[in-house]
Amino acid sequence: MAINMLCMNSDCKYYWEDMCTRNVNEEKIVISPHGCCETFEEGISEWYEKSEGCNAEEL
Numbered sequence: 001m002a003i004n005m006l007c008m009n010s011d012c013k014y015y016w017e018d019m020c021t022r023n024v025n026e027e028k029i030v031i032s033p034h035g036c037c038e039t040f041e042e043g044i045s046e047w048y049e050k051s052e053g054c055n056a057e058e059l
């Protein structure tokens with residue numbers, strides 16, 4: 001089971017609510033020796049699209 005990994009780079013397509021969706025899915029993330037994420041890809045997570053119209057009160 002993946003541990004929630006904090007990331008605040010909202011310009012990344014893997015970012016969702018201050019965490020990395022790749023980490024949630026147990027997919028590889030590469031961090032450079034200088035601490036930069038080399039897995040970064042500009043975009044918006046599809047998780048936001050999937051959650052559109054969701055209403056927690058209806059669940």
Ligand code: SF4
Nearest residue numbers: 007012014015020037
């Ligand atoms: S791939 Fe890297 S930059 Fe993107 S959300 Fe994950 S940790 Fe953050």
